[in-house]
Amino acid sequence: MRKPAALLKSVSLFGAAAVLGCGCSLFSAPSVSHSDASAPLPDVSIVINGLDMPYPEGMDENDNPYLDYIESHTGLDVDVLLPPLDVYEDKLNAIMASGVLPDLINVSNGVWVDNYVRQGALLPLDDLLESYGRNLLENIPEALWDQVRYEGEIYAIPSEYEVKGMELMYVRKDWLDRLGLAPPTTLDEYAEVIRAFAEDDPDGNGIDDTYGLILTEELGRSSPFFGAFGTQPDQWLERDGQLVYGGIVPETKEALAFLARLYAEGWLEPMFPLNQTANLAEQVEAGKIGLYSAAWYDTRGIIRNSKAHNPAAEWIALEYPVGPRGDSGVYATKPVRSYNVIPAGSDHPEAAVQFLDFTAGEGYETLKLGFENDVWRMENGRMKTDFKEHNKHQYRGIYQALTDYYNPELNEQRFDSLGEFHLTENLRIIERNIVPDAFVGLATPSMSRYMRELKELQTSVFDRIVLGLEPLDAFDEFVADWHAAGGAETTREVNEWYRAQKRGTGR
Structure with a gap:
């Protein structure tokens, strides 16, 4: 009424x-x-x-x-x-x-x-x-x-x-075929496809108007690349019996170096710090992007619209990029x-x-x-x-x-009823490759006081490193600043919870 x-x-x-x-x-x-x-x-x-x-x-x-x-x-x-x-x-x-x-x-x-x-x-x-x-x-x-x-x-x-996770890699197979490239699996192979999609005219229009990869604000849609280095920057990871925040581990510095290289070479769509999902959708649908980390439901949204704009566009799911130490994976949704x-x-x-x-x-x-x-x-x-x-x-x-x-049974029935969008298949791929968040407790007192500012600090430094406005070693200063600005206290509280969980007492 x-x-x-x-x-x-x-x-x-x-x-x-x-x-x-x-x-x-x-x-x-x-x-x-x-x-x-x-x-x-x-x-x-x-x-x-x-x-x-x-x-x-x-x-x-x-x-x-x-x-x-x-x-x-x-x-x-x-x-x-x-x-x-x-x-x-x-x-x-x-x-x-x-x-x-x-x-x-x-x-x-x-x-x-x-x-x-x-x-x-x-x-x-x-x-x-x-x-x-x-x-x-x-x-x-x-x-x-x-x-x-x-x-x-x-x-x-x-x-x-x-759903247990959100992102998986999708690529335009018609672009791969045009350039004589196989679907990438290793991080090095991904880098070559990203380069080729930016430099080798994958759409055949004779114009330099494509990029190899697109991200969104706060390094959104980058999780598989961090996963290739064995980290997820917004999750807690177990290291030697302790929990450590993924945003400050050395592997995250390696991932930032990889993304900074893509930007410096001109292969990464340059407006990522300002991109929202709508901007990503516009670029993909317009045929400017041939590879990106899609949400599991993009096949019935952004990717479907891409095909409507260009019937020749053929999108396929990829294996997650495998990094130098054999790591791969994507972040888990919060329970x-x-x-x-x-x-x-x-x-x-x-x-x-x-x-x-x-x-x-x-x-x-x-x-x-x-x-x-x-x-x-x-x-x-x-x-x-x-x-x-x-x-x-x-x-x-x-x-x-x-x-x-x-409710996986109802979900599968519902997703399959929507059409041939591979929704159930997408979710199965994601679930096989999730990097679990080791902290699933209540927000701690220090999180309430500090995490918003710590996240803003992380976003600013990470963006500047990828954009080449700060040297890679600015990451080390960020880690020190993160600890001093409340991260050390938050880490202590998270590990108190972790020890209690292992003792079976909870919080």
Whole structure:
């Protein structure tokens, strides 16, 4: 159903209020009296990630058949707020400081959760889950609940990643064939293909208009190249019985040297520090790139669109590059995709849990697959999906992703029903080559204090090294700075957790 006009107006003005540091209500129209601001909220008000999903004409996050479906089955009136993705956590912080709080907030950063738990700003959820969350408790794995317990109490309802990893290498086979090259396997062979795609006119148009490799901001889509050196810069690795942050190990310096060489030679697309996924998609679809680390689902998105632009484009999956010591692999997704928390002071915490319980229980399949006989149907024992209708209503994922859990059988059935995009095959390749993150505990106190700044330091130094603005030895100075800026304290806490895990006591 349509939400009250005043409430929707407040949602549209939310960004300005947050940027200006306004203390006005975020869930009622601005510039109201104190008595107006204390008016009752809807049955359940939720702040969630919009996942950059488009809506069919005439629909939005508060007016569409899937939200109607949730409301009709739960009896709840749900009001949805979608802060802008590029400043999502900043908006959440503004909400928490506003004094007028929603009933539910979804956030992907465990450090954010840890920070507000320690401030006493979030509700413990054990009693609410016992009363209203039967499906949540039954369907979400116990290992995930262990990651949201603080001193024995649950403070967040976790959503599990539906996949164990994200990236695998894809290459244009038609370009390989044109240049007489075989699919690369070793890092040296990859370097030769990257060079040839940049220098040898792989599209045959006689113009110097292609690059051998494209990355995105914060060295996104580079994981397989770090894996070739036996590291993943944003994970914790086990070394000689201790955990060490992957961003500071010597192997990461080697990987940066490799990427810096690609840039210096002119083989790496030069705008990578500014590239978002949309920029990568534009370049791949326009035929400027013939090799990159794809997301597992790019075969039904970016790569599919590349073929639509150029029917001659033939893309195939590759083995991961194998480095000088025989290493290869790609980063693992975090076990917890996102966290659902209830601010202390929520007017309707029980309604928030009821809403999530429906998405994890009775509503799970419909929100995951779409409406039966509309988006999908069963035919001769196999699921068939109407790809156009599926894409049209993908926005349903903003609700479903709140309480996802790993269901490989349903996933395989769903992925195969979408068409010949090799989605299940892609995921199997990834899962065979994952470099596990050795730290899967709760965010530590030092992570809450330091990790955002440490990540910004890492991004700045790594980008400058690859761009040739800093010498490779700047990495050694970065490591020292990282330790001094809170990394040493964080490492100590992570290893305290690791020792406790080995003793079987947990945190």
